[in-house]
Amino acid sequence: MRAEMLPDAAAMLQILIAKLEPSSLVFSSWGLREGRLFEQLDPAAKARETLVMGLRRTAGWGREEFRKATGFDYDVLRGPEIARLAAEGRLVAEPDRIRLADEALFVSDGVFAELV
Numbered sequence: 423m424r425a426e427m428l429p430d431a432a433a434m435l436q437i438l439i440a441k442l443e444p445s446s447l448v449f450s451s452w453g454l455r456e457g458r459l460f461e462q463l464d465p466a467a468k469a470r471e472t473l474v475m476g477l478r479r480t481a482g483w484g485r486e487e488f489r490k491a492t493g494f495d496y497d498v499l500r501g502p503e504i505a506r507l508a509a510e511g512r513l514v515a516e517p518d519r520i521r522l523a524d525e526a527l528f529v530s531d532g533v534f535a536e537l538v
Contacts, residue, residue, distance in 0.1 A: 477513075
């Protein structure tokens with residue numbers, strides 16, 4: 423589990439800070455994907471990343487909610503992939519909402535890889 427690695431990560435960070443003496447540190451709860459690297463992505467790539475992050479929630483994405491957040495409709499962005507994943511039973515695609523299928527919760531990384 424990640425929690426077990428925190429003491430080692432903290433020790434490594436302490437050494438890095440002492441060695442590099444940075445003027446500031448920025449921590450992101452989303453890591454690099456939502457930080458510096460995310461800022462450099464084109465709008466469609468940002469929307470795909472946002473799609474995947476929202477599908478981690480059990481409610482998934484409402485169509486309008488996603489459109490407001492990204493400026494894209496998820497069917498325009500990834501329609502064929504969404505349709506295929508729904509046909510395979512890995513996504514639930516309703517007229518105004520998509521979410522992970524319950525059966526896909528433990529293999530969600532495979533679903534996400536196909537949508538990014």
